[in-house]
Every structure is written in C-alpha cells, then in structure tokens.
Amino acid sequence: MTTAEGPIQPAKNLTKPERVAYILGKLQSLYPEPPIPLDHKDPYTLLVAVLLSAQCTDERVNQVTPALWQLADSPWDMAKQSVEDIQAIIRPCGLSPQKSKAIAKLSQILVEEYDGVVPNDMEALETLPGVGHKTAGVVMAQAFDVPAFPVDTHIHRLAQRWGLTNGKNVAQTEKDLKRLFPKECWNALHLQIIYYGREFCSARGCDGRVCEICTTCYPNRKHPKKVLKP
Incomplete structure (x- = not known):
C-alpha cells in the first residue's frame, strides 16, 4: 500500500527490551494499585x-x-x-x-x-x-510484602503470548520473568498480569492476536500463538 509520501512500512514487532518496557507501562497505567483479589484479614x-x-x-x-x-x-x-x-x-x-x-x-x-x-x-x-x-x-x-513472582498457568500463558519466555513449565517462566523485570515491580506485576488476563487476554478471548498488548508487541503475528502448557 502506498500514499502520497510513498509506501507504508509495515509495523515492526517489538524487541524484547521494548516489550518489557511497554508491558510495564501499560499495566501500570491500567492497574496502578492492583487490589489483592482474595478476601482476608491476616x-x-x-x-x-x-x-x-x-x-x-x-x-x-x-x-x-x-x-x-x-x-x-x-x-x-x-x-x-x-x-x-x-x-x-x-x-x-x-x-x-x-x-x-x-x-x-x-x-x-x-x-x-x-x-x-x-x-x-x-x-x-x-x-x-x-x-x-x-x-x-x-x-x-x-x-x-517480600518480593516474589508467583506464576500460575494464566501468567505462564500470557508470558508466552508476549514473548517473555519460552519455558515449558511455570518454574522456568518464573525465572525468566524475574530476570526481565525489576525486583521492586514483582509483587504488583504478578497481580497486574492476572487482572489484564482476566479482562483482555483470557484463554478463549485472545489467541495472541486480539488484545492490545499482544497486537502492540507483535503487530505482524499471522497465526495464533501456541502456548507450551506447563
């Protein structure tokens, strides 16, 4: 496709550092203070x-x-x-x-x-x-409030869709996420990813080509992202 200024260049998939920075910013803007979802008193x-x-x-x-x-x-x-x-x-x-x-x-x-x-x-x-x-x-x-990055199957799925890990199990995904994101972000990020997954990138609602994070990180993705199940 072309315009008066010349051919339109296709959008490029983000590099991993670009994905990390974008995901952090996006999730922080959507869920600046993510609440703990389970009711408890101590x-x-x-x-x-x-x-x-x-x-x-x-x-x-x-x-x-x-x-x-x-x-x-x-x-x-x-x-x-x-x-x-x-x-x-x-x-x-x-x-x-x-x-x-x-x-x-x-x-x-x-x-x-x-x-x-x-x-x-x-x-x-x-x-x-x-x-x-x-x-x-x-x-x-x-x-x-000790830094940890609990990874369940939902976080594992999103981390794979977003190109943050290719781990075959949650243990490897946890190691990869801890390596990519600052320690002081881990506790909030764990919850932010969960909330985003429920709202925009669920198992059935997105296949790696639907939600805003997936399409921003991988605008050229042609096929559904196959997730390695833990």
Missing part, C-alpha cells in the same frame, strides 16, 4: 484462601471463606475442628477432601511448631501441607 486467612483457590476461582473462594472464618479464623481454632466440618464448608471450592485435610494439618503444625504464627519464610511455608511454591510465593508477596 497472613493465616490469606494462606488458607490461597490454598482454597487452587483450581477454583477467587470469586468462589470469597463466597466460601466467610462461613469458614465463622467456624474458625485462627490456627488455634481451626486445629480444633474436624476435617469433616471443614470439608462441609469448603466443598464448593473443589478438591475438598484434600484441601480440608491440608487446612486442618497445617493449622495444627502452625500451633505446635510456630506458636500459631504463619512463618515469613518461603522454605518454611513450602513444608506446610497443601502449600506449594506458588501458594508460598503469593503469601510472601501479599502478606509480608
């Missing part, structure tokens, strides 16, 4: 809420936790409850047999080994029942 209730969110929406967790906190909202009180009573409340979150046992057991461990206090330590958190690396990272970031 590190313990956040820990339990994050555990419940595995393979469950944050919205559903927030519907379930008020009744759970009425039953028990501290390690001391939760450790006194039966697994059956916990499971009866959290059943709508899915995987309730495993989650109820984990909540009961981790509460007991917190009382017996940590004086009822959630440890401000990544390795210690990962030893608790039902608490994996991602859950521990969320608690470190959101309860203790």
Whole structure:
C-alpha cells in the first residue's frame, strides 16, 4: 500500500527490551494499585484462601471463606475442628477432601511448631501441607510484602503470548520473568498480569492476536500463538 509520501512500512514487532518496557507501562497505567483479589484479614486467612483457590476461582473462594472464618479464623481454632466440618464448608471450592485435610494439618503444625504464627519464610511455608511454591510465593508477596513472582498457568500463558519466555513449565517462566523485570515491580506485576488476563487476554478471548498488548508487541503475528502448557 502506498500514499502520497510513498509506501507504508509495515509495523515492526517489538524487541524484547521494548516489550518489557511497554508491558510495564501499560499495566501500570491500567492497574496502578492492583487490589489483592482474595478476601482476608491476616497472613493465616490469606494462606488458607490461597490454598482454597487452587483450581477454583477467587470469586468462589470469597463466597466460601466467610462461613469458614465463622467456624474458625485462627490456627488455634481451626486445629480444633474436624476435617469433616471443614470439608462441609469448603466443598464448593473443589478438591475438598484434600484441601480440608491440608487446612486442618497445617493449622495444627502452625500451633505446635510456630506458636500459631504463619512463618515469613518461603522454605518454611513450602513444608506446610497443601502449600506449594506458588501458594508460598503469593503469601510472601501479599502478606509480608517480600518480593516474589508467583506464576500460575494464566501468567505462564500470557508470558508466552508476549514473548517473555519460552519455558515449558511455570518454574522456568518464573525465572525468566524475574530476570526481565525489576525486583521492586514483582509483587504488583504478578497481580497486574492476572487482572489484564482476566479482562483482555483470557484463554478463549485472545489467541495472541486480539488484545492490545499482544497486537502492540507483535503487530505482524499471522497465526495464533501456541502456548507450551506447563
């Protein structure tokens, strides 16, 4: 295509440094102060809420936790409850047999080994029942404001669409994102990517050629971006 000034040059795909700078600026403008999506009042209730969110929406967790906190909202009180009573409340979150046992057991461990206090330590958190690396990272970031970059399948998908990683698993994606973005941005960026993905770049709503970030980073992308599933 040409104009009076000559042929129109096709837009160029951004380089990786350009993508990083653009994504940071765009997400900061859209979500300058991203709220924590899970309702909680302290590190313990956040820990339990994050555990419940595995393979469950944050919205559903927030519907379930008020009744759970009425039953028990501290390690001391939760450790006194039966697994059956916990499971009866959290059943709508899915995987309730495993989650109820984990909540009961981790509460007991917190009382017996940590004086009822959630440890401000990544390795210690990962030893608790039902608490994996991602859950521990969320608690470190959101309860203790320690820089972490928890990566779930949604962040993994967007990072691949945006050319920030080619990792085949969330562990590699986490390493790549930590290397690309300043440490002081990690906690907010984790949430900003989640909110952007839900609003503009969902699994079905965008294939790498629809949302503004995808089309700005890769204006010449011709085919759907294939994501390596973790």
